[in-house]
Amino acid sequence: MPQDWTSLFAQNMVGYEGYNIGKLFKHLSNPDIISLAAGLPSPDTFPTGQMQSVTNRLLQEDVDSIMQYVLIGGEPGLRQAVIELLRTEDIDIGEENLLITTSAQQGLDVVSRMLCNSGEVIILERPTFAGAICAFEMQKPIYAGAPMQEDGADIGRMRDILESYAKINVKPKFIYVVPDFQNPSGITMSLEKRQALLDLSYEYGVLIVEDSPYRWLRFSGQNIPSIYSLDQERGGNHVVGIYTFSKFFCPGMRVGFNIGPAPLIEMMTNIKEGSTLCTPKYNQDMCTAFLTEMGWQEHLDRARVYYREKADIFLKAMERHFPPQTGVSWTKPEGGMFAWAMAPKEIDTMELFHKAIERGVAFVPGEAFYAENPERNTMRISFSFPPKNQLDEAVGRLADCLKEMLD
């Protein structure tokens, strides 16, 4: 009988399935299915012509360096461009506060790997980003969740959690939030809640991990300062910021960056070194070019118009196809790529998902976005990827399936 090596798995890995719900989609290659599932930036927003010309030049000028190892912490040119980008966000960091990552997924992994022992507590939003749960799960933490409200996570609930843990001398390792157009809910945290969250951080000595993939994709409403910048007004040092080029430039480069207190950046750099070494130079150089010569602000202006149009079409379709008697409600995002819909309590959206696939539309069942105790009547609907002229049809198909289940 062949050896069963799986019995040798490390304790943290027993039962680990990665982003298990993602595996639902692996075999959905039917081109008739309109996908409201994936959080993919639309290729319509990619600056492809500039990609080609810049690549051409880089490969002419610098092919030897592109083919070689580079520094773990990131290319000097990209680091400088990121530092300048963050100044436009009123974030003032030095070299010691920055790590270029091989994607924000790595950014999340190095944070929880740095801080969490198995059985330690992470506070997060309910729902929250599934990819973050996927990273955190490798440390086998315990989760304490605060429900999302219209203006962001319930900070009062977070206070209760911290208070009850403080009573038994347990210090949660960090509070993880996605304050801007959260994936999956599309909800943005208000300025008041950001300040209240910082109050908690100082009061209980707990680190905030602020994940900001969609920050530059606001298409309506007023910009709200990042928690990182608000913390700098208080002296700083209480926030680790996680960023990526995936949503505002393109995912294919696999480049992001973490910012934060120097001793944490140093340790995360060591962990990156042990787990992947450097981020490839070509991919970094393209991100540098995006920030320095591709006109990123104009690019983003176009992307915002593009996503706003899609969001408008999508939200109108929701109103048309889900009249009040269906009992379905949904969020109205001011940016990003996602809305969150809540069906009547008796609906299990995993069941709905399978019906929807047959009807030719996909979404992500909400259970993927809960670290524990999922609310099974929820779903994430992404409006970013399908062509505009298919959005209404897609929502219509979804509504048909749901109405059938409600009948």
Next chain:
Amino acid sequence: MPQDWTSLFAQNMVGYEGYNIGKLFKHLSNPDIISLAAGLPSPDTFPTGQMQSVTNRLLQEDVDSIMQYVLIGGEPGLRQAVIELLRTEDIDIGEENLLITTSAQQGLDVVSRMLCNSGEVIILERPTFAGAICAFEMQKPIYAGAPMQEDGADIGRMRDILESYAKINVKPKFIYVVPDFQNPSGITMSLEKRQALLDLSYEYGVLIVEDSPYRWLRFSGQNIPSIYSLDQERGGNHVVGIYTFSKFFCPGMRVGFNIGPAPLIEMMTNIKEGSTLCTPKYNQDMCTAFLTEMGWQEHLDRARVYYREKADIFLKAMERHFPPQTGVSWTKPEGGMFAWAMAPKEIDTMELFHKAIERGVAFVPGEAFYAENPERNTMRISFSFPPKNQLDEAVGRLADCLKEMLD
């Protein structure tokens, strides 16, 4: 006083320094120093012209996909090309036995992260690859080392280790070896020892992790089958193979692959998903092109001639500058990029290193290559990177420093 977050580090990370000796070199930018330190493939071997033309075509044909997310397990085209490459090595694997990695460093990390709890045992060679120690250290294992001999690790010593652990019911998680032109020693494991190692694996039910970065860089002597292929003759399933494009194509793409038993590949794929998601498509596509249209065999023929020439010049220089009375001995590699030198016992090569830097030559002090109890009179000397006409001068400078210390 600002919060000291470092007191919150996870137990596995307390004191973790990444590749700490690498930090010695970070500030060695003096162009007068000839480096025998870095394990860098020479850019003289890079197919730069083909990089440019293939890149040009890919960006014309497929820019949208290059800018998008791709599958975690790797691009279908690259996976197919790797499966075919391995057939030339008498290794026959299916899709379920293969994971494309974001570099062999990730390949090493996912293996130890999958298998090792803190305090569990890894058996390895003394000396061994510092990057592997750097990956393994994040799991805080215990190491048991077997000394390198002329024909590879002392397998008898490995048997003793396994035997003594078996007596107390401890099962080491895996045996890590670099059988071909090992980094750092340049030593190749004999066929007999490879078979003896497999015997141990079957007898004690312990997995072998075979790291083969240099396998295609043999420049003299006879090819010896990989442990993976020898295991397939016994039915297979006892080896995880770790490969990279870094040494036989170029490091800048950050692409490698792991092969092994399907349930282990599945778990490593999940861990890759949680820690970085996909490997960037451009970088994978360049590796595919390397294997399918850049004439990799002719490229490697040229690289082998190139490295053989450098090795010859280097070894002659060693003979000239280190006559027997210096008490220095060294290995004679048949491939790869490294030789290992042993100075008289009283020499601490870290001290030698600092003198050498002043004299304008760098190497890596041997202590970097021991998971524990380093032999401080050793050093790794790389002949791959400096120009041929500087090799003799570099070795001469090193000899001068050593002679001074011996006086």
